[in-house]
Amino acid sequence: MTTHGPEQDVLPRAPDASMAPAQLDQLWSEVARDTIDAKRSWLTRARELPTALRIALVVVGSIGISTLALLVVGGVRGDMVAQSLVGRHVLAMVGLAVLATTIFAVALRGVHRRPLGLLGWAAVALGVIIPLGLSLTPWVWQSASGPSAETIHGCNVIGTVTGLFAAGFAWLFQRTSTPAPLRLIASAAGGGVVAFGMLQLHCPSDDIEHLLLGHSIVGIILVGAALVFVGVRRLVLRRA
Amino acid sequence: MIDKGDGAETDEQLFARYVRQADRVAFEQVFRRYAPRLQAMFMRSGAADIAGDLVQKTFLHVHRARADYQQERPFRPWIYTIALNVRREEARRRARSREIVLAPESVREPSVQPSTSSPTDRLVQRALNQLSDAAREVVVLHWYDGLSFPEIAEMLGATVSAVKVRAHRAYEQLRKILGPEAG
Numbered sequence: 510m511t512t513h514g515p516e517q518d519v520l521p522r523a524p525d526a527s528m529a530p531a532q533l534d535q536l537w538s539e540v541a542r543d544t545i546d547a548k549r550s551w552l553t554r555a556r557e558l559p560t561a562l563r564i565a566l567v568v569v570g571s572i573g574i575s576t577l578a579l580l581v582v583g584g585v586r587g588d589m590v591a592q593s594l595v596g597r598h599v600l601a602m603v604g605l606a607v608l609a610t611t612i613f614a615v616a617l618r619g620v621h622r623r624p625l626g627l628l629g630w631a632a633v634a635l636g637v638i639i640p641l642g643l644s645l646t647p648w649v650w651q652s653a654s655g656p657s658a659e660t661i662h663g664c665n666v667i668g669t670v671t672g673l674f675a676a677g678f679a680w681l682f683q684r685t686s687t688p689a690p691l692r693l694i695a696s697a698a699g700g701g702v703v704a705f706g707m708l709q710l711h712c713p714s715d716d717i718e719h720l721l722l723g724h725s726i727v728g729i730i731l732v733g734a735a736l737v738f739v740g741v742r743r744l745v746l747r748r749a
Numbered sequence: 750m751i752d753k754g755d756g757a758e759t760d761e762q763l764f765a766r767y768v769r770q771a772d773r774v775a776f777e778q779v780f781r782r783y784a785p786r787l788q789a790m791f792m793r794s795g796a797a798d799i800a801g802d803l804v805q806k807t808f809l810h811v812h813r814a815r816a817d818y819q820q821e822r823p824f825r826p827w828i829y830t831i832a833l834n835v836r837r838e839e840a841r842r843r844a845r846s847r848e849i850v851l852a853p854e855s856v857r858e859p860s861v862q863p864s865t866s867s868p869t870d871r872l873v874q875r876a877l878n879q880l881s882d883a884a885r886e887v888v889v890l891h892w893y894d895g896l897s898f899p900e901i902a903e904m905l906g907a908t909v910s911a912v913k914v915r916a917h918r919a920y921e922q923l924r925k926i927l928g929p930e931a932g
Contacts, residue, residue, distance in 0.1 A: 623904060
């Protein structure tokens with residue numbers, strides 16, 4: 510198929526792109542002020558790191574946050590070794606780590622890359638759906654005598670706090686100055702996955718209700734909060 | 750790649766120097782090469798009223814993303830990808846805040862300034878404004894900015910043939926719009 514022809518008939522070549530020297534100088538002084546001449550804080554430096562490194566730092570930071578949370582709430586569940594569940598849990602944790610890394614990569618994707626569009630939203634959806642699915646397969650988290658309904662609220666709070674810290678940590682490395690919806694919601698979904706993994710390591714429950722309402726719901730809470738924030742922000746912008 | 754053949758550094762060399770050494774002069778040279786082209790691109794894309802702001806935002810992102818630039822890759826598609834993303838984000842932001850959307854029907858006047866453009870330019874700009882965003886994007890990048898189809902395909906995440914088809918249809922549409930008036 511040729512694409513040469515019609516344009517030659519109908520489109521004049523554009524005049525050389527040019528700007529008045531004064532306008533170019535003015536624009537350069539503004540750009541220089543905001544970029545190369547601007548004072549760089551540690552946060553700015555973190556955001557200017559290569560994208561792969563930013564993602565790696567967020568993943569490592571999330572592992573650190575999870576470890577810290579585990580230390581605060583009493584460590585890894587005690588029955589894991591006794592029941593020879595280590596291998597199964599390691600496999601599940603590796604899967605969750607891959608999922609969290611993918612979602613954080615969506616959140617931190619460089620603006621020099623083409624937009625992901627639906628693929629980005631699909632990754633976010635998986636970040637919510639997979640923990641929900643894992644909550645419906647309690648045999649993965651097999652337990653002899655785990656807590657059930659009465660500890661749901663505790664797990665929920667611990668998970669939400671952990672997820673918030675992980676999502677917030679990811680946001681520290683965000684280059685965009687305005688919270689683009691996908692980036693914000695992906696950070697929240699990533700935090701939810703991190704929180705789910707931490708709770709699965711800590712809490713020996715294999716009760717579906719507990720897993721759903723105590724563990725996997727954290728992702729829904731965080732993503733829901735991000736959606737509400739985006740919605741409210743849009744309303745405010747419209748009224749402004 | 751902009752290489753004037755007079756011993757001047759290529760865009761890639763200049764930008765790599767900026768990345769490695771934070772060389773202000775190198776960044777300024779890149780800016781002076783690309784700011785007018787990007788401004789013209791934004792104006793033709795129906796964002797005449799904020800073209801300067803978009804250029805500024807583009808270079809802010811270029812600066813922030815500089816550590817991601819790989820010198821072996823061509824610079825021009827890299828910076829244009831950033832510029833297109835900046836424009837799309839701005840279009841979404843304006844749409845959300847119910848400002849004038851960067852849509853064809855909402856662009857009141859030709860994006861080329863009447864004082865510096867011919868009646869034909871203004872006619873063509875009005876025709877461009879009638880195309881869909883996606884079609885206009887390809888025409889502006891290909892015809893006015895001189896990017897190749899493979900470059901555009903890489904920037905848009907489409908196949909080369911898909912971009913060619915899109916361009917072909919856009920040019921056909923332009924021909925139809927401009928036919929009676931241009932003839």
